[in-house]
Amino acid sequence: MSFCPCCSELDFSTCCAPYLNGTPAPTPETLMRSRYTAYTLCNVSYLIRTTHPKTRKNYSARSIEQWAKESNWLKLEIREAIGNTVTFYAWFSDKSGQLQVHKERSTFRQEKGIWYFVEGTEAS
Numbered sequence: 001m002s003f004c005p006c007c008s009e010l011d012f013s014t015c016c017a018p019y020l021n022g023t024p025a026p027t028p029e030t031l032m033r034s035r036y037t038a039y040t041l042c043n044v045s046y047l048i049r050t051t052h053p054k055t056r057k058n059y060s061a062r063s064i065e066q067w068a069k070e071s072n073w074l075k076l077e078i079r080e081a082i083g084n085t086v087t088f089y090a091w092f093s094d095k096s097g098q099l100q101v102h103k104e105r106s107t108f109r110q111e112k113g114i115w116y117f118v119e120g121t122e123a124s
């Protein structure tokens with residue numbers, strides 16, 4: 001048993017692993033959790049693949065990889081998941097060891113039955 005990095009308290013194999021391996025995430029929240037897990041694993045291709053084709057150009061693989069690698073991901077907290085939006089806090093320590101909280105409200109969109117991350121705005 002190994003706990004999933006997304007803090008669900010479920011086993012990784014029955015939580016985010018199937019999504020990282022290609023099963024479409026059934027809800028915005030499960031997609032959000034799996035994307036956080038992808039950050040902890042530095043799985044950049046998953047992060048790009050699950051970003052909506054229309055907004056994908058706004059996100060560079062290089063900067064995703066840099067942020068994922070430089071950060072020590074500590075904890076995910078889902079604050080609210082309503083409709084196609086998920087508000088979350090992600091705790092990490094940055095490259096200088098400083099504790100940081102990333103607060104984001106993410107928007108998702110379903111396309112042919114598959115959920116995609118569209119964009120994120122700062123949350124309070």
Ligand SMILES: [Zn+2]
Binds near residue numbers: 015016
């Ligand atoms: Zn998970």
